[in-house]
Amino acid sequence: MIGTIARKEILANLLSYKFYVVILLAAVLVGTSLFIMARDFKDRQADYGLIRPKPGEPIAVNPPNPLAVFAKGLDESMARSYEIGPTGITVRAGQKSGNAVFALFPTPDFLFIVRVVLSLVALLFGFDQISREKEGGTLRLMLANPASRGAVLLGKWLGNFISLAAPFLLVTGLGVAVLSLDPAIRFSPDQSLRLILILALALLYIALFLSLGMLVSALTRRASSSLVILLFAWALLVFVLPNLGTLAARQIVDVPSVRALSEKRQQIWTREILLRIRGQGDWASHVKAISAENDALEADYRLKFDRLVALSKNINRVSPVASFVYAATEIAGTGIGEEGALKKEVVRYKNRLIDRSLASPEGAGAGDPAFRYAYRPLDRVLAAGALFDIAWLAACGILFFALSYVAFVRYDVR
Amino acid sequence: MFRAIVGKEILGNILSFRFVVTLALLLVVVPVATFVLTGDYLKKISDASLRQAEIETYLRSYAHFNRIGNILQAAMPPLPAESLVRGLTADINISEFDNDPLPVMFPLVDLVFVVTILMSLVALIFAYDAVSGEKEDGTLKLMLANGLARPKVILAKIVGGGLTLLVPYVMALIVGLLVILVQPGVGWAGADWAALGLITLGTVLYVMLFYALGVFVSARHQASSASIMTSLLVWVLIVLVVPSLSPYVASFLAPTPSRIQVEREAQRLGDTERDDLGRKLEAERLRELAAKYPILAEEMSEADRKRLMERDPAAREAMEARRKAVQGAWDEANRVQGEKITAVRSAAAKKDAAQTALARTISMISPLAVFTYLATDLTSTGMKNQEYFGRMRGEWGRDFWAYARKKMAELQAKDPATDWWNTAVDMSDRPRFAFKEEPLGGRVQAALPGFLLLAGYGLVFFALAYVSFLRYDVR
Numbered sequence: 001m002i003g004t005i006a007r008k009e010i011l012a013n014l015l016s017y018k019f020y021v022v023i024l025l026a027a028v029l030v031g032t033s034l035f036i037m038a039r040d041f042k043d044r045q046a047d048y049g050l051i052r053p054k055p056g057e058p059i060a061v062n063p064p065n066p067l068a069v070f071a072k073g074l075d076e077s078m079a080r081s082y083e084i085g086p087t088g089i090t091v092r093a094g095q096k097s098g099n100a101v102f103a104l105f106p107t108p109d110f111l112f113i114v115r116v117v118l119s120l121v122a123l124l125f126g127f128d129q130i131s132r133e134k135e136g137g138t139l140r141l142m143l144a145n146p147a148s149r150g151a152v153l154l155g156k157w158l159g160n161f162i163s164l165a166a167p168f169l170l171v172t173g174l175g176v177a178v179l180s181l182d183p184a185i186r187f188s189p190d191q192s193l194r195l196i197l198i199l200a201l202a203l204l205y206i207a208l209f210l211s212l213g214m215l216v217s218a219l220t221r222r223a224s225s226s227l228v229i230l231l232f233a234w235a236l237l238v239f240v241l242p243n244l245g246t247l248a249a250r251q252i253v254d255v256p257s258v259r260a261l262s263e264k265r266q267q268i269w270t271r272e273i274l275l276r277i278r279g280q281g282d283w284a285s286h287v288k289a290i291s292a293e294n295d296a297l298e299a300d301y302r303l304k305f306d307r308l309v310a311l312s313k314n315i316n317r318v319s320p321v322a323s324f325v326y327a328a329t330e331i332a333g334t335g336i337g338e339e340g341a342l343k344k345e346v347v348r349y350k351n352r353l354i355d356r357s358l359a360s361p362e363g364a365g366a367g368d369p370a371f372r373y374a375y376r377p378l379d380r381v382l383a384a385g386a387l388f389d390i391a392w393l394a395a396c397g398i399l400f401f402a403l404s405y406v407a408f409v410r411y412d413v414r
Numbered sequence: 415m416f417r418a419i420v421g422k423e424i425l426g427n428i429l430s431f432r433f434v435v436t437l438a439l440l441l442v443v444v445p446v447a448t449f450v451l452t453g454d455y456l457k458k459i460s461d462a463s464l465r466q467a468e469i470e471t472y473l474r475s476y477a478h479f480n481r482i483g484n485i486l487q488a489a490m491p492p493l494p495a496e497s498l499v500r501g502l503t504a505d506i507n508i509s510e511f512d513n514d515p516l517p518v519m520f521p522l523v524d525l526v527f528v529v530t531i532l533m534s535l536v537a538l539i540f541a542y543d544a545v546s547g548e549k550e551d552g553t554l555k556l557m558l559a560n561g562l563a564r565p566k567v568i569l570a571k572i573v574g575g576g577l578t579l580l581v582p583y584v585m586a587l588i589v590g591l592l593v594i595l596v597q598p599g600v601g602w603a604g605a606d607w608a609a610l611g612l613i614t615l616g617t618v619l620y621v622m623l624f625y626a627l628g629v630f631v632s633a634r635h636q637a638s639s640a641s642i643m644t645s646l647l648v649w650v651l652i653v654l655v656v657p658s659l660s661p662y663v664a665s666f667l668a669p670t671p672s673r674i675q676v677e678r679e680a681q682r683l684g685d686t687e688r689d690d691l692g693r694k695l696e697a698e699r700l701r702e703l704a705a706k707y708p709i710l711a712e713e714m715s716e717a718d719r720k721r722l723m724e725r726d727p728a729a730r731e732a733m734e735a736r737r738k739a740v741q742g743a744w745d746e747a748n749r750v751q752g753e754k755i756t757a758v759r760s761a762a763a764k765k766d767a768a769q770t771a772l773a774r775t776i777s778m779i780s781p782l783a784v785f786t787y788l789a790t791d792l793t794s795t796g797m798k799n800q801e802y803f804g805r806m807r808g809e810w811g812r813d814f815w816a817y818a819r820k821k822m823a824e825l826q827a828k829d830p831a832t833d834w835w836n837t838a839v840d841m842s843d844r845p846r847f848a849f850k851e852e853p854l855g856g857r858v859q860a861a862l863p864g865f866l867l868l869a870g871y872g873l874v875f876f877a878l879a880y881v882s883f884l885r886y887d888v889r
Contacts (some may be wrong), residue, residue, distance in 0.1 A: 010779050021643045029655060036662045043665070047596055051674045074515045077508060081674045088421075090681075092674040093508040098766035099670075101661040101773035102795045103502055104786060106521060117650055210688065227642065228432045228539055232439050235532055240443055243520045243527075247450045250457070250516075257461045259489065261512035266484045267472050274476050294668035312516065325519065336515050343511075344726065 001147050002155040007157025011284050019163065022121045025173045029113045034175040037069040037109050042184050044079060047094060051081055053370065058084040060346050060371035065333050066185050071111040073334030074152045078342050082371075084350045085288045086357070087269035088294050110172075115321060116238055118168065119209045123230045125160045126213020128223035130408060135223065139413045153214070153408050161210055165203055172199060194331050194378065201331070204393050205324045209234075218407035225313070227260065240252055242322035244317030252383050253308040261301055262390035268293045284358045291354050297346060302340065309336055313385070320396040327389035333375045337384055345373050416566050419557075423574025428538060436536050440586035441531065447523045448590035451497045456599050459494035465489075477841045479818050480834040486814070488807040488847040493794055496604050497594045501786075501795030518804040525587075526789045529617050530782045534624040534653055537579055538645040541628025544571050544636035545883060550638060554888045568883040572629055572876060576622040584618065605854045609792040612858065616792075616865060620785045623872035624649075630879035633886050656780040664773035670765040680755045689789060690746035699739040707732035770797070781871050788864030794851045798860045802852045802859070813845045 011018045044064040053059035060082040068075035076096050084088040096102045106112055131140035142152060176195070179185050187195060213230055220226040274288040316322035329335035349371050376384075427433055469485060476482075488824035496503055504517035521527075545568075548554040556568065594600055628645055635641035704710050709732050714722070723730045774797070790796025821839060825832040 018643050021647055025647050025650065029650075032655075032659070033719050036659060039666060043669070047672045047674070050672045051678070074518060077513055077515060077518070080508070081678075082511070083678075086613055089511050091511045091513075092677045095665065095670060095673050096661075097508050098673055098762075099661055099665065099770045099773055100502055100800060101664070101770060101777060103504075103506070104790075105657040105661070105777070105783070108662070112658070116654055120646065120650065123491065124646070128639075193816070224543070225431050228435055231535060231539060234434050235535060236439070236443075239527065239531055240447075240523055243523045244450060246520050247522065248517050249452055251450065251453045256517060257458070257465075258507040258510065258512040258514045260461060260465050262510040263465055263468065263485070263487075264505060265511070267468070267476075270481050271472070271484055273474050274478060274481055286467060298511075309516070316520070322520075329519070339515055378621065 001151045002158065003154055005142075005147070006159035007160065009156055010163045012236050013160065013163040018124060022124055023167045026113075026118060026121055026168060029117055030110065030168075030171045031175055032109050033110055033113045034069065034179060037072065037107075038182065038185060041066060041069050044094065044180075047081045048079065050236060051187060055370065060084065060349050060373075062342060062373045065375075066187055067191055067194060067198075067332040068109075068334050069179065069185070070109060070195065071328045071334055072107045072109040073111075073329035074336065074339045075333060075334045077364075078334065078339055079169075082346045082350075084353050086283075086290070086354070087273070088265055088290060089346065089350055095246025103376070111325065114205060115324060118202070118206055119238060119321070120234060122206045122209035123213045123234055126162055126210045127217055127227045127230050129156050129160065130217045130411060131223040131226055133414060134411075147178055149409050149411075150405060153405055155216075157210065157214060161207055164206055164210065166388050168202075168206070169199070172202075190378065194333070197331050197378075201324065201328055201390060202395070203391070204397065205320075206396035208320060208393060208400065211397050212335055213405060215400045215404035215407060218411055226405055237319045238321050239344045242316045242325065245318070245322070249308055249312035249315055249346035253304065253311055255304045255308045256301060261297060265294055268297075287354060287358060294318060295347060295351070298343075306340070317389070317392060320393050323389040323392045327386045327393070330381050330384070330386045330389075331378070333381075337381070338376060342373055342375055346371070349408060366402040415560075415562060416570050418579075419562075419567060420574035423571055424578050427575060427578040428581070432536075432539055433582070434455060436539075436579075437582040437585065440528070440532070440582045441589060443523070444515040444525070444528055444590040445593045446495055447525075448593045451500065451522070451524060452594050452597050452600060455492050455494070455496045456597065458496070459599065462489070462491055473841055475838075478651055478767050478835065479822065479839060480839065482841075486844075488803075488810050488849075490803055491849050493851065494600060494606055495793035495795065497563035497600065497608070498590070499613070499789050499793040499795050500524040501526070501790035501793065502797065502800065503517070504646035504797050525590075525593045525613070526786055528586075529583075529620060529655065529789075530785055532781070533579070533583060533617065533621050534649065536582075537576075537621050537624035538631075538642075538649055540575055541625045542578060542632055542642040542645045544575060544629045545632040545886060546638040547632070547642045549636065549886075549888060558888055564884055565880060568629065568633075568880055572622070572626050572879065574626040575629070579621050579625060580618060583621070585612075587614070605851065606793075608854055609857065612792050612861065612876055613789050616785055616788050616861075617869060619865065619868040620781060621871055623781055623868060623875060626872055626875035626879050630875050630882055633879055633882035636887075643713050652780045653782045657786075660777035660779075660783070661773040663776055664769050668765070668769040668772050670769050671762055673762070673766075676762040680758055683751050683755045683758065688711045688747050688751040691750060692744045695743035696740055699743050700736065703732075703739050707735065710736055737782075778867060781868060784864050784867050784871075788861045788868070791860045791864075792857050794857065798857070799852065802856075803849070806849060807847070810845065810847045817845055 006264065026310045041064055042102070048061065048063050052061055052063070061080070062078050064079045065075050076094060079094060081092045083092070130139065133142070212233070213226075216230050216233070217226045220229065232258065269290045272290050275281065278284060313322070314324060317326075326335065330337055352369070381391075472485060473482070490503070493503075500522045504522065505514055506517055507513045508806045543550075546556070548557070558564070595602070627648065631645045631648065632638070635644065700710070709722075709729055719733070723733055774783075774787070778787075787796060791798040794802075821841075822832070822834065825837065825839065831837075
């Protein structure tokens with residue numbers, strides 16, 4: 001019975017205007033986004049070819065991450081150049097910092113398309129599932145057959161999920177296939193696995209919004225009110241809640257501003273140079289003092305910042321959309337956790353170079369080891385919170401479906 | 415008759431379920447957002463004064479002219495308008511080690527967001543069945559069976575519908591303003607109110623534009639369920655996609671040289687290459703001097719040289735000439751390399767500016783981008799202000815270095831041993847950077863094309879709605 005209803009839903013979708021508009025939109029957007037972000041990745045990779053340190057140069061640069069094509073996250077900041085000198089780390093930012101328009105609008109990556117557009121599409125598939133058939137009078141006919149309400153609901157859900165997921169996977173698969181033909185974009189086996197995980201996560205996310213759509217549909221009498229409620233809920237979940245949490249957390253946890261930190265660092269090294277000119281202490285002790293004070297600043301900031309991130313994450317997770325973004329970026333290796341790990345690695349690299357140059361001042365720079373950042377392995381990423389986010393996403397989806405079952409059982413189908 | 419239809423539209427909307435939901439949503443989102451943003455603004459103010467105090471403390475102990483270039487930096491102070499419009503004021507700090515990743519991951523919710531995303535969505539939700547819905551209900555043909563011209567009906571629908579939309583917005587904004595103004599430490603000047611008034615005018619144009627768009631789409635469809643699909647599709651494209659794509663498209667069409675490479679090159683020119691040139695020039699000039707003052711060529715210890723200078727006026731003159739030659743050589747090296755750096759930087763900056771201008775132009779296909787530029791430029795939180803701030807910073811820098819040269823000359827007149835590197839100077843009388851917002855006139859001038867563009871888009875959508883409605887089959 002479930003199969004029959006699912007098949008009916010798929011056929012009904014295939015014949016509807018909505019299906020074509022929505023699928024066309026999603027296909028065009030996924031395709032455009034992959035094309036644009038792949039081009040962006042290649043540009044950044046070419047840039048990396050120009051700025052990558054020569055052997056022996058005390059510079060740490062992490063190459064752009066090919067998974068940033070799907071989830072850009074913080075890759076821009078992770079691919080900066082960290083130049084290590086006795087007075088600290090000089091950081092240079094890439095291309096995007098020269099054009100303020102980049103900062104005004106969100107990045108149109110695959111994650112954005114899924115997060116904003118596909119969630120909307122899923123709601124448009126779900127919003128009239130029950131109320132439309134009621135208005136059309138077919139709902140009572142269907143239930144006059146020996147079909148349980150649970151079976152009808154599940155059949156509807158499955159049919160719609162398949163008619164959403166199949167074209168989505170098709171388009172994305174095509175996009176990935178075209179990308180993998182490009183010799184400039186290479187995914188390692190580990191990255192391919194991560195990509196599959198991200199796609200699975202996207203399906204979970206779509207399922208969640210479909211369930212939400214069916215829930216509201218089962219709670220309302222008319223399709224038009226269901227749509228109005230859903231569009232407002234969508235705006236809240238996708239745009240408002242995840243973004244307010246970050247600022248709210250900032251008012252609870254006291255974190256020094258990034259500008260204050262930068263100024264502090266400038267003061268530290270300038271002071272030490274002056275003390276050196278006045279002839280107090282030798283060079284090595286000043287370099288050590290600069291390095292130690294900077295590290296103390298960083299350690300203190302990290303501690304507070306991690307607390308801020310943890311709190312803001314927990315507030316933002318009220319909306320499962322935030323969970324989706326956190327999990328997808330962390331799995332792609334462009335999330336907040338990965339960025340912090342990279343910075344920690346840069347600081348460690350700086351200390352190693354400074355120790356070496358102080359140990360043998362004349363041979364400084366000659367045989368400096370090159371910087372190489374190894375991304376955290378997938379199991380650690382999952383353990384560090386991504387798994388929780390995935391579970392939360394799944395739990396919300398199941399909850400919405402269960403509630404829609406409850407609502408549908410009580411629904412007056414006449 | 416026209417007034418009767420406007421009245422009917424307004425009443426119909428106000429009594430509808432979506433009106434209640436819109437009002438509730440806006441009454442929650444706007445006050446919460448303004449509350450959080452104002453808290454953040456107040457926090458930024460206290461942070462700015464703390465930072466200023468740190469700099470003052472530092473300068474009391476370590477103020478040397480050649481060592482404070484990186485300490486005394488002009489910084490943009492927080493502006494009162496930031497409790498409503500954030501624009502580019504997020505402290506991302508991407509070119510420093512301490513950057514803030516959070517605003518990159520989750521952009522802020524401010525008034526611009528409320529207008530551009532929420533209000534445009536609301537406008538479409540109200541407008542999608544303006545024509546097709548009445549047709550489905552059968553009231554459209556009844557209405558037109560009276561002695562009513564179609565143009566009047568469509569105009570009345572757009573005016574009445576657009577006006578009702580503004581009611582919940584204005585109510586939410588008033589509550590939001592109360593939330594801002596009851597917090598101590600927030601002071602709004604006349605210009606801030608004027609800017610808010612102009613932004614509200616822009617909001618009217620923006621909402622009307624989307625309402626007209628919704629009516630246009632509605633008049634193209636026979637069924638309102640199809641009309642909402644098309645409306646949402648168009649909305650996603652022009653509100654969400656076009657602005658985000660525009661900077662990327664611009665960066666492909668007008669590429670810029672690698673920024674990191676340019677910066678490294680500038681540093682190399684000002685550092686190692688300048689030192690090489692300075693040493694070379696110094697050696698050349700000293701060789702010339704040695705021919706004139708043989709005494710300079712002699713090897714002697716610092717103490718012997720001092721003693722000799724005290725005894726022998728000729729030696730003193732020679733040493734003075736030597737000091738001048740060294741200073742001259744390094745000034746020359748600084749000048750030559752400084753010109754090179756300026757050339758490299760300005761070439762890159764020109765390309766950056768060209769790309770930015772292109773991105774801005776492309777993005778203006780979308781009314782969202784037009785409104786964003788308009789609102790951020792009016793409140794000094796946008797790209798126009800970045801340029802203005804850059805100019806102010808440049809002026810202050812020139813003032814400061816003029817002051818530094820004057821101060822140095824005074825100090826050297828008192829004590830010839832004073833130099834730029836090693837002498838601590840009391841700089842408490844230095845010119846301080848005080849940011850003054852650009853006068854409202856200039857900001858309005860920058861925003862004017864935005865107003866015209868929004869009005870133009872609105873007229874186009876209105877004309878399209880009008881034509882479609884004339885051809886509409888009302889049966």
